[in-house]
Amino acid sequence: MKILDVTLTLFAWDEIPSTSYGAHTGRFEGGSKLGLLSISTDSGITGHAFLGSAFYPADMDGATLIKYLKPILVGQNPLDRERLYKAMWKRVRTTTARSIGACDVALWDIAGKVAGLPIHQLLGSFRTKVPAYISSAVLASPQAYADEALHYKSLNLIAYKIHPPQIWRDDIKVCEAVRKAVGDDYLLMLDSVWSYDYQQALRVGQVIQDLGYYWYEDPLADADIYNYVELKKHLSIPIMATEYPAGGLDSYAPWIKERATDFLRGDVAVKGGITTLMKTAHLAEAFHLNYEVHHGGNSLNNFANLHVIMALQNTEFFEVLLPSASQKYGLIEDIQIDADGMVHAPSEPGLGAQIDFELIKRKTLGILS
Incomplete structure (x- = not known):
């Protein structure tokens, strides 16, 4: 061929x-x-x-x-x-x-x-379904975040992740409002998208740690390994980095060596495809780290990401980034979330998507x- x-x-x-x-x-x-x-x-x-x-x-x-x-x-x-x-x-x-x-x-x-065969079976399937979590856009007010989180909690989505206004004091208000709205037992994450300096990241981290947030994602500049190491010394909440900079397998090595993150992170777009994700996820597994797959930026990338997730043991969730009209396009039928908040493995050969x-x-x- x-x-x-x-x-x-x-x-x-x-x-x-x-x-x-x-x-x-x-x-x-x-x-x-x-x-x-x-x-x-x-x-x-x-x-x-x-x-x-x-x-x-x-x-x-x-x-x-x-x-x-x-x-x-x-x-x-x-x-x-x-x-x-x-x-x-x-x-x-x-x-x-x-x-x-x-x-x-x-x-x-x-x-x-x-x-x-579907790609996940070529990779070696581990599961046939995975829980989905909702990932917000930047919203207008703490109440808007709280209302959105409550809505998706009612639809059995396993967790809600906040992309905050990225002004640290305002971000704390958002995190407090959402926790108050959904209660103490619902999973929440904060993705600060590389917006804080070290002191701001520490202050926000201490608050969401006390609020019981599940992870603290990208609080510092994407290559600031030095301060990620320092931040981990002073916080017990798991910290997630490595979504960026864009790069291949070797870009993860210093993060593991310096113990600068509690998770590895990536998607098929910014890390160079399914092959990189599988290599990196297996690297993470050797260090007993999870590899959490980031949203792919378009509908077909999300199918590719989903195949990877179905072939991994060391990942927990499928990310659903809002609003849908800014993320889903070009397919006859996109990835669906069932009544239990689960996303199921594609079953058709290859990507299995209907373009x-x-x-x-x-x-x-x-x-x-």
Whole structure:
């Protein structure tokens, strides 16, 4: 089997609601561009992935994918994933982890279709369902967070994670209001999206520790290993880092060596695909750490993430980032949460997602080839 072609179809994502997750995204709304990556083979099987998100259009990465990664792939056996993965990472200075991740996901999609199996079974399934938690956008007031948390608690979602205003005193008020609303037994997390200096992070951490929050995510700058080590010395609440910077397997090594985080973190977009996530999760397992999978930024990435989660013992949850209209697009049917708050493993070969090819055809803006 050989790869014949690699193309990226750019298509419009319209009617995105006004949304912010913090300074790293700003406030975005209106339109963006997704890219449907297609890796076609001489056997008639095509692997797919989505590139881009509601706040990061696919054309920001698409040109480098075609220029620098396509020549590596065309003419090769798509089942030689490890060799191709290594070759693509050698081009990371001229392309991006997101582009590498999309190619890796599409290669896994091909492998699943060849085998007639969902990707998680190729990886080695551990489970068939996983509890989902809700992850907020930045909301207007403490009461807005409290109301949202109560709503999803009533729908049996296992936990609620706060993306706060990122002004530390205001963030404390939000955390207190949500805890008061949902009671002492409901799981809560705080993701401060790299917004505090050390003193602010310590003050907020002490409060949410006393409030019984489950984890404290990304309070400090994404590469501030020194102060993460110091913060862990003074807090008992588990601390989560490593979602960023974008990078591959070796980016995690100093965090483990310095014992700077209690979890490892990543997703197929910012860490370069399913292959990186599996390598890193197994690395984490060797140190008895959990590898919690971050939201993927688009619907097909979330399918890829879900396959990884189904093949891991050392992960607990599936993240559902709100609002849905800023995260779900391009599929006939997206991932569903059942009445018990669970998400189930895909059962069809490959990614097992129903791509809405008619929508993509109507919304096509151009094809990079």
